[in-house]
Amino acid sequence: MNTLTSTPSTPGSRRQFLAGAGAIGAAALMSGCVTSSSSSGGGSSSNGGGTVTLQSNLSSPQAKSAMQDLVAAFNKRGKVKAGLNTVASETFRTQLPTYLTSANPPDLLTWYPGSVADTYARKNLLLDVSDIWTRPELSGYSDALKKLCTSSAGHKVFVPASYYWWGVFYKKSNFAKWGVQEPTTWDEFLALCETIKGKGVHPIGLGAGGGTAWVASAWFDYLNIRVNGAQYHRDLLAGRHRFDDPEVHKVFDTWSQALPYFDPNGTALAFQDATTALLNNRTGMMLIGTFFADAAPKDQLGDLDFFRFPIIDPKVPAAEEGPTDGYFASARTHRADEVKELMSWLATAEAQEIYLKGSSGTALPTNPQAKDAGTPLVKKGRALIEGAADVTQFFNRDSSDALQPTADTALTKFLARPKEVTSILTTWQRDAQKIWSQ
Incomplete structure (x- = not known):
């Protein structure tokens, strides 16, 4: 389990720290829980190529719709295609170890970084995506957020998309x-x-x-x-x-x-x-x-x-x-290159703004260039996290599933x-x- 080693000491430096860190507090690896069920799209191939399966626990009506918008926008971009499978959150949580150990697992999954992700990474269940962290899409992310997405073995295994309060x-x-x-x-x-x-x-x-x-x-x-x-x-x-x-x-x-x-x-x-x-x-x-x-x-x-x-x-x-949400990929995926293309795009300001627009808009984007909803509620929430003496995640995120x-x-x-x-x-x-x- 990684820990962050420095805390901004002034409100200004804390804002700068959080802008790239997705609200990561000092000395903390962060990661709560979120929700119904449905399926749209999806494909399977054991030889690479084909449709990347994205398994999502974001199943409340607005969040599910926002994820559908996100996948639709990605599928308009080029050769790589994605299919969304939406699963009731509690079912997702209990089945996640099964998903990751399956011989033909979902390629990409919504979940949490920090201690939770490291638990699976230490079992060699997560895809090493260190190479995409050198791409321009993730160039603006802070060192603190990079640490949050890094396993105890030193590999990047996560791409963050949003945080909330x-x-x-x-x-x-x-x-x-x-x-x-x-x-x-x-x-x-x-x-x-x-x-x-x-x-x-x-x-x-x-x-x-x-x-x-x-x-x-x-x-x-x-x-x-x-x-x-x-x-x-x-x-x-x-x-x-x-x-x-x-x-x-x-x-x-x-x-x-x-x-x-x-x-x-x-x-x-x-x-x-x-x-x-x-x-x-x-x-x-x-x-x-x-x-x-x-x-x-x-x-x-x-x-x-x-x-x-x-x-x-x-x-x-x-x-x-201030939990952070995002994506990790199965180490057993048969389409690693395609998965990395999708993960890189999900890290962009464009992708995160699409999700926020389609959902309730109460989350905050992790990409420092992405715009949040700008409502009084969101402004107050951002100020709460930025003014905190420290930021934890939720129980399972600070421990394990x-x-x-x-x-x-x-x-x-x-x-x-x-x-x-x-x-x-x-x-x-x-x-x-x-x-x-x-």
């Missing part, structure tokens, strides 16, 4: 109607929850059911980086601390203070349904990444806003979650039976140790 989202019209303001501290947040509860609305939506249990990990991530700091968090996920340590107990003690304000259906609804609950005023707020907007009607995006996850200990530098199910199990048990937290953390440590020992 997490925040506590709400409807501006509701906050105005309730006469409330964005909180900045944990105490202010709890007071806000009490006010919203008094309006007959569940203050906090979740969306950790229906196959998206991983959403609960956002609460663990943010509470841990607010209570113990980003470096402790990364060390914990790497197995250098224990899930049953006193520091982790403190995280859950803090979380318990907010549990009375969670939607009781939070672990029964998938995040898409939890998004609908927020938009339909059944919940007041939701900690989520901007990908949720791809499941929201575009005419409601203008009413959405967010605030930074509240500060709990002002002595702990305020880190943020294999560790994510242990979090899903532990956190959903905690939400259902918070008084059993001691035994839950003991079991979590045991299950995590099995993963770390492999």
Whole structure:
């Protein structure tokens, strides 16, 4: 696992750093999770040539449509053609190891860089694409982003396309109607929850059911980086601390203070349904990444806003979650040259702007020459990441896909039976140790 070794010390230098790094924080290799299912196109050949198969987990309606636009634009360019296979995100996540070890795998796949990609690279499952990083299409990317896309063996195995931020989202019209303001501290947040509860609305939506249990990990991530700091968090996920340590107990003690304000259906609804609950005023707020907007009607995006996850200990530098998304290729592809042509194009400003235009537009492009949507929401999100003391990814991205199910199990048990937290953390440590020992 690689680490970045320098942190910009001023807002200006941080902006310059992030412009090419896709929001990569200091001393961090970054990489959360995103979503339904369909197939369009695709071809197979064992002798090179033919259609490059792009396996995508971006299956919410707008994201899927944007990916279709992207492939259509590429196919107009020349000899190399691509076919898109869209797979429900949770199915994709569980099947990814199978995809990569298949004798006839998808050629190119959407997923995450950093620790997650390196896990597969160390098993010799990812195509070495170091040569395309010398091409003009990737010449503007920063050293920090290059490190993020480099395996522990020193090979480039990833091409980044976008990054996004997490925040506590709400409807501006509701906050105005309730006469409330964005909180900045944990105490202010709890007071806000009490006010919203008094309006007959569940203050906090979740969306950790229906196959998206991983959403609960956002609460663990943010509470841990607010209570113990980003470096402790990364060390914990790497197995250098224990899930049953006193520091982790403190995280859950803090979380318990907010549990009375969670939607009781939070672990029964998938995040898409939890998004609908927020938009339909059944919940007041939701900690989520901007990908949720791809499941929201575009005419409601203008009413959405967010605030930074509240500060709990002002002595702990305020880190943020800023996951990077993009592509890696199977080492077993039979059309490596064609795959590299597609990956090179996906790194361009042209390609990234096509995707942003077709989707909700709430992601940020990694190509420093690409333009984002420029909306007030996007500007605020970019400022959040650029002003962060550090930037982490999501739970599985800072650890591994294999560790994510242990979090899903532990956190959903905690939400259902918070008084059993001691035994839950003991079991979590045991299950995590099995993963770390492999």
